Amino acid sequence: MTKRPRTLSAAFVRTVNRPGVYGDGRGGRGLSLRVHRTLDGRITKTWRQRVRIEGRLTSIGLGPYPEVTLAEARQKALDNSRGVLLGQDPRGRGVPTFAEAAERTIKLHREAWKEGSPLPEQWESTFRLHAAPLLDKRVDRIESADVLRCLSPIWNSKPAAARKARHRIAAVFRWCIGRNYRPDNPVDRAVEALPKVNGNTTSHHRALPHAEVGAALRAVRGTTDTHPSAVPCVELIVLTAVRPGEARGARWDEIDMDAGVWTIPASRMKAGREFAVPLSRGALDVLGRARKLSGKSSLVFPSRTGGPLPSKAPLRVLRRAGVDSTLHGFRSSARSWMAETGVPAEVAEACLAHVPKSQVVQAYQRSDLLARRAEVMQGWNDYIG
Structure with a gap:
């Protein structure tokens, strides 16, 4: 009789022929080998895993042995456990196809687009023409190679279409990350594999030296616009170093004035992750003025027609205001000031909502460094006035 082991081994899995269920021990993440004798006397072996999904214990099949080895079964069990922690269903239920995710992404953005805007149809056309290899695939099974097949044919021949396809496909995956359907955006690696258009390297946004930002901000405050909320929007972008689109889409229900924190949802962040922005005293003052201008609008910076x-x-x-910088360039100005004032790189990158490229760094960087970032951004506020 084969002795039942505390944990499974490759030799035991290969030789066991007594029907039963053999678990992989306490650290086995619910993995077990099920040995069964068929009516004709054959022995079959299959892998199962018990996991708790939404509070209920569930059994998941991981495939037969020897097609799936012990090492492969353990890896599958690990991946499933990680998925459950992220709120995913390892059985694949509820995970949308790319076409379904694209439809939901367009629906989400439609709220910010003007009524009658051609953008919904344009996005649908982009996906139909340039994302066909993705449409029928579940989003958690799409790889960077799939995205590469979409972008490669138009990358050099139709750069404008390629740029739109890249950003629109990436937007769908950011929505997926926000819903825990996948942990990463495969567009990033796909683009890294593509050649630089016309041999150019990455272009940089025009930015001011950080010593000139204070004067630029004062010039902005003395400017008027047909949209009254435009000036405070620029002020908030400069003071918080957020991306322009994140500021323009800000909503009052995202902002806690008492706590001094603005929480931008994952669906509106480039990295597809919720981001807490610490609000300096200057930023809170800007928001106080913006509140009076926005009236009953749910948007912090509404247009004259009520939309974003x-x-x-x-x-x-x-x-x-005569400012020779792009809006995005103020992020570069802030980053330069942080570097020159000794702000640690990981804190400075966190202030700009940059996600570490290293998966190891991502795994161990448990804190979003909110308290430390609040100190840095107040320092930036004090520096530029």
Whole structure:
């Protein structure tokens, strides 16, 4: 009789022929080998895993032995356990196809688009023409190679279409990350594998030296625009170093004035992860003025028609103020100031909501460093006035 082991071994799995269920021990994440004798006397072996999904114990099949080895079964069990911790269902239930996720992403963005905007149809056309290899696949099974097949044919021949396809496909995956359907955005690695268009390297946004930002901010405050909320929007972008689109789409229900924190949902973040922005005293003052201008709108910076502030309005403020920088360039200015004032790199990158490229760093960086970031951003506020 084969002795039942505390944990499974490759030799035991290969030789055991007594029907029963053999677990992989306390650290086995619910993995077990089930040995069964068929009516014709044959021995079959299959892998199962017991996991708790939404509070209920569930048994998941991981495949037959020897097609699935012990090492492979353990890896599957580990992946499933990690997925459950992220709120995923390892059985695949509820995970949408790319086409379904694209439809939900468009529906989410439609709320911010003007009524009658052609953007929904344009996004649908992009996915239909340039994302066909993805449409029928579940989003958690799409790899960077799949995205590469979409972008490669148009990357050099149709750069404008490729740029739109890249950003729109990435937006769908950011929505998926926010819903815990997958942990990463495969567009990033796909783009890394593509050649630089016309041999160019990455372009940089025009930015001011950090010593000139204070004067630029004062010039902005003395500027008017047809959209009253455009000036405070620019002020908030400069003071918080957020991306322009994140500021223009800000909603009052995201902002806790008492705690001094603005929580941007994952669906509106480039990395697809919720981000808490510490609000300095200057930022809180800007928001106080914006509250009076926004009236009953749920948007912090509404347009005259009640929708989100147009992207050109903040840029127009910069031009009228004579500021030679892009909105995004103020992030670079803030980052340069942090580097020169000795702010640790991991804190500075966290201030800009940059996600570490190293998966090891991501795994061990448990804190979003909110308290430390609050100190840094107040220092930036004090520096630029």
